[in-house]
Amino acid sequence: MSRREILRSLLALLALPATGATAGPPDQRLVSIGGGVTETIFALGEGGRLVGVDTTSTYPETARALPTVGYQHTLPLEGIAALRPSALLHDGSAGPERTLRRLERMGIDEIVLPGEPGFEGFRARTLSLGDLFGRRDEAQKIIDSVATELEAVRRKTPSEAPRAVFLMSHGEGATVAAGRATKADALLQLAGGRNVFSEFEGYRPVSVEALMQKHPDAVLTTGAAATDAALRGVPTLQGDTLFWLGFGPRLGQAVSEVATFLQRAVAHDTGHRSPIA
Amino acid sequence: MSAVLERAGLAVEGQAPTGSEHPGSRQTRARYVTLALIPALGLVMIIGLLTGAVATSPRDLLVLLPGAGGDEWTRYVLLEVRLPRVVLGALVGAALGASGAALQGLFRNPLADPGLIGVAAGAAFAAVAVIVLGGTVLAPLVGWLGMAALPVAAFLGGLVTTLLVYRLASHQGQTAVATLLLAGIAINAIAGAGTGLLVYMADDQQLRTLTFWNMGSLAQAEWASLAVGAGLIALAFLVLPLAARGLNGMMLGENVARHLGFSVHRLKLLVIVMAALAVGSAVALSGIIGFVGLVVPHILRMAIGPDHRYLLPASALGGALLLVMADAFARVVVAPAELPIGLLTALVGGPFFLWLLLRMRGRLG
Amino acid sequence: MSALTQAIDPPGDSVLEVSGVSVRGQRGWRLQEASLSVMPGEIHAVMGPNGAGKSTLLSVLSGTLEPDAGEILFDGHPLPAWCPGMLARRRGILPQETTVSFPLTAWEVAALGRLPHATPLEDPEIVRRAMHRMDVLHLAPQRYSDLSGGERQRVQMARVLAQVARPAPDPAAPVLRLDEPSSALDLRHQFELFERMRDEARAGSAILVILHDLNLAGRYADRLTLLHDGRVAAQGRPRDILDATILERVWGVRARVTPGAAGAPLQIHLLGPAHEPVRVG
Numbered sequence: 001m002s003r004r005e006i007l008r009s010l011l012a013l014l015a016l017p018a019t020g021a022t023a024g025p026p027d028q029r030l031v032s033i034g035g036g037v038t039e040t041i042f043a044l045g046e047g048g049r050l051v052g053v054d055t056t057s058t059y060p061e062t063a064r065a066l067p068t069v070g071y072q073h074t075l076p077l078e079g080i081a082a083l084r085p086s087a088l089l090h091d092g093s094a095g096p097e098r099t100l101r102r103l104e105r106m107g108i109d110e111i112v113l114p115g116e117p118g119f120e121g122f123r124a125r126t127l128s129l130g131d132l133f134g135r136r137d138e139a140q141k142i143i144d145s146v147a148t149e150l151e152a153v154r155r156k157t158p159s160e161a162p163r164a165v166f167l168m169s170h171g172e173g174a175t176v177a178a179g180r181a182t183k184a185d186a187l188l189q190l191a192g193g194r195n196v197f198s199e200f201e202g203y204r205p206v207s208v209e210a211l212m213q214k215h216p217d218a219v220l221t222t223g224a225a226a227t228d229a230a231l232r233g234v235p236t237l238q239g240d241t242l243f244w245l246g247f248g249p250r251l252g253q254a255v256s257e258v259a260t261f262l263q264r265a266v267a268h269d270t271g272h273r274s275p276i277a
Numbered sequence: 278m279s280a281v282l283e284r285a286g287l288a289v290e291g292q293a294p295t296g297s298e299h300p301g302s303r304q305t306r307a308r309y310v311t312l313a314l315i316p317a318l319g320l321v322m323i324i325g326l327l328t329g330a331v332a333t334s335p336r337d338l339l340v341l342l343p344g345a346g347g348d349e350w351t352r353y354v355l356l357e358v359r360l361p362r363v364v365l366g367a368l369v370g371a372a373l374g375a376s377g378a379a380l381q382g383l384f385r386n387p388l389a390d391p392g393l394i395g396v397a398a399g400a401a402f403a404a405v406a407v408i409v410l411g412g413t414v415l416a417p418l419v420g421w422l423g424m425a426a427l428p429v430a431a432f433l434g435g436l437v438t439t440l441l442v443y444r445l446a447s448h449q450g451q452t453a454v455a456t457l458l459l460a461g462i463a464i465n466a467i468a469g470a471g472t473g474l475l476v477y478m479a480d481d482q483q484l485r486t487l488t489f490w491n492m493g494s495l496a497q498a499e500w501a502s503l504a505v506g507a508g509l510i511a512l513a514f515l516v517l518p519l520a521a522r523g524l525n526g527m528m529l530g531e532n533v534a535r536h537l538g539f540s541v542h543r544l545k546l547l548v549i550v551m552a553a554l555a556v557g558s559a560v561a562l563s564g565i566i567g568f569v570g571l572v573v574p575h576i577l578r579m580a581i582g583p584d585h586r587y588l589l590p591a592s593a594l595g596g597a598l599l600l601v602m603a604d605a606f607a608r609v610v611v612a613p614a615e616l617p618i619g620l621l622t623a624l625v626g627g628p629f630f631l632w633l634l635l636r637m638r639g640r641l642g
Numbered sequence: 643m644s645a646l647t648q649a650i651d652p653p654g655d656s657v658l659e660v661s662g663v664s665v666r667g668q669r670g671w672r673l674q675e676a677s678l679s680v681m682p683g684e685i686h687a688v689m690g691p692n693g694a695g696k697s698t699l700l701s702v703l704s705g706t707l708e709p710d711a712g713e714i715l716f717d718g719h720p721l722p723a724w725c726p727g728m729l730a731r732r733r734g735i736l737p738q739e740t741t742v743s744f745p746l747t748a749w750e751v752a753a754l755g756r757l758p759h760a761t762p763l764e765d766p767e768i769v770r771r772a773m774h775r776m777d778v779l780h781l782a783p784q785r786y787s788d789l790s791g792g793e794r795q796r797v798q799m800a801r802v803l804a805q806v807a808r809p810a811p812d813p814a815a816p817v818l819r820l821d822e823p824s825s826a827l828d829l830r831h832q833f834e835l836f837e838r839m840r841d842e843a844r845a846g847s848a849i850l851v852i853l854h855d856l857n858l859a860g861r862y863a864d865r866l867t868l869l870h871d872g873r874v875a876a877q878g879r880p881r882d883i884l885d886a887t888i889l890e891r892v893w894g895v896r897a898r899v900t901p902g903a904a905g906a907p908l909q910i911h912l913l914g915p916a917h918e919p920v921r922v923g
Contacts, residue, residue, distance in 0.1 A: 525757060528743050529742060579745075
């Protein structure tokens with residue numbers, strides 16, 4: 001998240017109470033971009049304000065019934081305008097930038113929520129949304145419940161953190177691994193694991209040999225990301241990106257699922273660290 | 278005196294040329310079809326203006342009149358969102374259609390589509406280079422050219438690939454279909470690999486900007502960026518008709534064209550530079566939109582014959598018409614989301630290309 | 643033999659004049675001191691075995707090859723001095739074969755001959771007459787690619803005639819050049835094409851034709867230039883220069899040449915290769 005975006009979200013937070021109602025104005029119509037953001041809005045009981053969501057907003061089931069404005073990085077100008085929203089909500093993932101600027105010119109506010117990965121990001125984002133809708137208590141409740149779940153996970157984590165890798169399908173068959181400063185990295189850490197690719201930031205394509213050389217204890221993959229045959233011996237869990245990386249109210253569940261897998265993976269692995277089967 | 282002509286049996290004998298056309302000539306039809314395409318394009322553009330996720334009625338078009346009042350919101354949607362988009366669609370479609378027709382005439386080959394032979398890919402590679410390296414290696418260029426950096430780079434990329442394909446595929450003034458397509462595959466692969474390399478180097482923000490290059494999109498239509506590209510495309514439109522007669526001569530081969538008094542060398546240079554200019558600017562504005570340059574000239578050639586004096590303007594009009602129509606469709610079919618327009622043209626153009634290839638199979642050799 | 647090679651210059655009004663043209667190749671001269679002239683009203687044939695220098699002469703005539711010596715005068719002016727457009731309105735060239743890249747009708751092919759002109763009103767009538775003269779007017783609406791080889795060549799010839807025709811009275815004689823025009827044609831069409839060429843010549847055109855077939859040359863050429871090893875081996879009326887000796891010397895074949903009686907064409911019977919080449923001269 002850039003400094004400008006943080007500033008913008010702060011401004012948005014400051015501006016909202018000034019525009020009146022502690023609970024958002026009843027005619028507030030929102031478009032939510034990002035699965036975690038959408039999920040939180042529903043969890044806060046404000047799902048009724050949404051008039052549109054992006055393709056990653058697939059939970060809860062009622063979100064699927066809303067008009068979808070497409071992929072978050074290629075939002076359609078007129079498609080969003082047609083929904084006549086008062087504001088567009090996202091945590092820094094929406095684009096293209098020019099479309100957002102033009103939406104603003106059409107009187108559609110952009111509300112940028114804190115988008116850092118990790119628990120703190122989740123907390124800040126949930127609180128911002130709570131403030132936005134005047135539902136601070138509900139927001140706090142969501143955060144507390146996630147915190148409790150995370151605490152439970154933390155108590156069970158082994159002393160030595162399992163070495164894990166998070167693979168993702170990136171476009172045309174290319175498999176990328178998650179590095180530092182990613183939600184995937186945050187997920188691994190919360191689940192008591194250690195990301196073997198800490199030397200780079202963001203998502204990068206990695207070779208099979210680079211993978212083998214890292215001797216991971218466990219592999220997490222999403223979607224079509226293919227774990228190579230060379231890693232056959234390493235326990236692999238395939239999961240849903242939107243669930244794992246949503247960092248919304250279901251964060252606790254996601255972390256707990258990953259943690260359980262990591263623990264089982266280490267227990268299964270009887271000492272020898274070669275990924276070659 | 279007229280003695281010579283009489284001797285040659287070719288004197289007109291003072292009789293006025295008959296008004297009715299001789300069978301076998303399609304000039305009258307070509308003229309009418311080309312003229313008819315103008316109001317047809319106008320109509321499709323109006324349909325495009327009235328189509329979209331936001332509900333509008335024909336009466337809303339009144340906001341286009343200067344000094345007209347009306348609802349500010351509708352005004353913005355029509356003037357700032359749809360109109361630039363419809364104009365962009367028309368410009369890009371016209372650029373692709375006309376350059377397709379011109380390249381096919383030059384290569385003497387109906388399969389010479391700017392997308393298939395790699396011109397668009399070369400332009401896209403250069404444009405992506407400007408986006409990714411604009412802040413570092415190419416910073417001086419971007420600083421110097423400003424907003425024009427993207428279209429200029431795309432033009433140069435398109436120019437280099439067109440020259441390369443021409444060198445590779447033509448032998449003694451003939452381009453074999455197979456060689457042309459193979460050269461196109463190679464150029465596409467190289468340019469694609471180069472683009473892939475740049476994408477690999479791109480940061481997250483640049484990566485998001487790049488997504489629209491692959492699929493092609495008119496969604497970035499804005500008056501400011503439109504102005505630069507439109508100027509370059511307009512230049513190509515003004516110059517390309519100068520090649521029409523020469524391209525007609527080229528239909529009989531390079532040597533006959535030369536004997537008909539054309540400078541084949543100058544003709545080649547003119548067509549290649551202008552086609553690269555049009556395609557490069559189009560790619561800079563909207564990414565790679567394939568098959569328009571293949572489908573449109575081909576259909577028009579069947580309808581009005583290959584006379585480039587009509588085929589070039591008709592292909593420009595037809596390309597504009599097709600793309601504006603396709604974009605209107607792309608904007609409403611999954612509203613409020615949008616289909617990428619390049620996907621749509623490939624969906625229609627791909628099978629058309631296969632059909633064309635099948636028909637030509639006997640002559641591929 | 644010297645009498646045969648001596649130039650028979652026409653009385654001054656030749657429209658195309660090749661004088662002393664030499665072209666150096668990688669191995670010796672490809673063309674050496676070649677001279678010939680074409681007058682309005684005549685068919686002048688250039689013949690010779692493969693490698694004799696015919697295609698080199700063609701390249702020089704087309705302007706694609708610069709001769710090392712000598713020059714070509716077109717209507718009294720050096721060829722390079724002509725503006726391509728003006729030259730195109732005076733000189734039509736029929737290549738051995740023409741490939742058409744798009745589905746044109748026969749009419750459209752013939753009409754392409756009018757490209758060097760800016761006479762849109764007169765063009766259709768000129769094209770119609772040219773096609774009529776080549777007896778292809780009835781084929782006008784048909785696809786060029788659907789025509790037979792003979793028909794195609796006649797359509798191309800109509801294109802060439804349309805190219806050099808002028809709507810306004812003009813004393814300048816058109817020059818036609820035919821590059822082995824009959825090689826793709828069957829016998830009947832060869833004769834037909836040359837009958838029409840003779841008509842064109844009688845009507846005032848100057849026609850230069852590169853030819854392989856001796857009998858066609860004997861029958862239709864008014865004058866003949868024989869090339870051999872890059873040099874002009876003989877030049878003159880066919881009946882004056884075509885005899886068994888020269889055929890054996892230039893082509894290395896044995897032949898029996900029967901001069902036709904008054905006005906009847908020359909008959910050339912090829913008997914076979916000359917096993918023992920006879921040195922002449």
